[in-house]
Amino acid sequence: TAGRSLGAGEMWIYHISGGSGVQLTARKNDQQDVNEPAVSPDGRYVYFSEDMYPGGMFNYNKDPNNQIFVIRRYDREKGIIENITGGAGSAFRSQVSPDGKTLAFVKRVRSKTVLYLRDLKTGEEWPVYDQLSKDQSEAWSIFGIYTGYQWMPDNKQIVIWANGKINKLSVDAPNKSTEIPFTCQVKQRITDAVRFTQNFNQDDFKVNVIRQARTSPDGKWLVFNAVGSLWKKALPNGKPERLTSATDFEFDPSFSADGKSLVYTTWNDTAAGSIQKIGFPVAGKSVKLTKEKGIYRTPTFSADGKQIVYVQEDGNNALGNGYTVQPGVYTIASTGGDALFVSAKGRSPKFIDNDKRIAFEASRGYGSYKTDGTDDKQIFKSTNGS
Numbered sequence: 001t002a003g004r005s006l007g008a009g010e011m012w013i014y015h016i017s018g019g020s021g022v023q024l025t026a027r028k029n030d031q032q033d034v035n036e037p038a039v040s041p042d043g044r045y046v047y048f049s050e051d052m053y054p055g056g057m058f059n060y061n062k063d064p065n066n067q068i069f070v071i072r073r074y075d076r077e078k079g080i081i082e083n084i085t086g087g088a089g090s091a092f093r094s095q096v097s098p099d100g101k102t103l104a105f106v107k108r109v110r111s112k113t114v115l116y117l118r119d120l121k122t123g124e125e126w127p128v129y130d131q132l133s134k135d136q137s138e139a140w141s142i143f144g145i146y147t148g149y150q151w152m153p154d155n156k157q158i159v160i161w162a163n164g165k166i167n168k169l170s171v172d173a174p175n176k177s178t179e180i181p182f183t184c185q186v187k188q189r190i191t192d193a194v195r196f197t198q199n200f201n202q203d204d205f206k207v208n209v210i211r212q213a214r215t216s217p218d219g220k221w222l223v224f225n226a227v228g229s230l231w232k233k234a235l236p237n238g239k240p241e242r243l244t245s246a247t248d249f250e251f252d253p254s255f256s257a258d259g260k261s262l263v264y265t266t267w268n269d270t271a272a273g274s275i276q277k278i279g280f281p282v283a284g285k286s287v288k289l290t291k292e293k294g295i296y297r298t299p300t301f302s303a304d305g306k307q308i309v310y311v312q313e314d315g316n317n318a319l320g321n322g323y324t325v326q327p328g329v330y331t332i333a334s335t336g337g338d339a340l341f342v343s344a345k346g347r348s349p350k351f352i353d354n355d356k357r358i359a360f361e362a363s364r365g366y367g368s369y370k371t372d373g374t375d376d377k378q379i380f381k382s383t384n385g386s
Contacts, residue, residue: 343373
């Protein structure tokens with residue numbers, strides 16, 4: 001399994017009595033699946049399905065009529081791996097006939113999932129049954145892309161599930177199948193679903209989730225985000241009240257070192273995002289620091305209060321791609337003005353070392369660079385963190 005999710009992995013073989021096992025294939029990354037092992041009758045070859053889609057990572061918009069999965073074969077005598085079949089519509093869930101001459105496998109043909117046969121000597125391939133249920137080739141394949149099936153000992157029939165039935169197919173005639181009747185006695189307990197009356201249009205309601213909580217430097221105040229706005233609360237038992245009366249969404253509050261100012265980000269679907277500064281605890285009117293529209297995140301003050309460092313994010317499907325040409329870490333004067341690009345690298349930046357450097361989060365680690373983005377140094381790296 002992978003640190004990100006189940007499924008991406010390796011092929012291993014274990015003796016039936018147990019043991020530590022023998023690894024047959026190496027994991028190429030943490031996101032592309034390897035699955036559906038099938039062993040040839042003589043035990044020499046292990047056939048399996050592997051995600052070979054371009055890009056080296058899982059994609060949510062894969063085209064099932066192009067190649068996603070390939071059937072590969074591991075030779076246990078020579079220790080080599082070779083591709084057996086794939087191409088348009090992929091190839092997956094392989095089973096070798098008892099005589100070792102024919103490989104059955106499944107592939108997508110336009111909107112249909114089709115059972116194919118391959119002559120292992122000549123390489124010829126042909127469809128035998130196009131009435132299968134839809135495969136899962138576009139999705140995660142941690143449990144297989146199609147259900148398992150098996151050849152009959154005579155090499156002339158295959159038993160396979162499709163459309164809620166167990167079917168026996170003839171390999172000598174296309175789409176010739178016989179249903180194998182199957183019934184079983186089961187006992188199930190059906191319980192009424194738990195239902196609560198919901199009212200989503202209340203003028204007043206109890207907030208159960210807060211985010212981005214920040215304590216003032218003197219420990220007397222808490223500022224946090226809830227239901228799209230920033231709130232302040234005198235500690236320990238004060239009543240929360242809005243920080244502003246603005247209608248824009250408000251996020252990412254951060255105090256100045258003296259606790260007399262706050263910076264935060266806003267979002268409006270028409271005006272896009274901005275960075276704002278406001279006095280504290282007597283708020284007054286907020287001041288917009290940024291000149292340009294953008295998607296702004298995590299602004300923080302320098303120790304002397306003269307600069308703000310923040311992230312300008314790349315575009316996305318929810319907020320759009322406008323005003324996101326050069327994402328990265330930026331600085332701006334705490335009085336507003338022109339923003340200065342620092343680096344394309346880093347998240348959650350903060351001034352350190354008497355405001356001479358900027359520390360930032362990176363992939364599985366933490367680093368810093370000078371305020372102009374030069375002299376990039378790694379502070380620490382986590383082997384297993386994500």
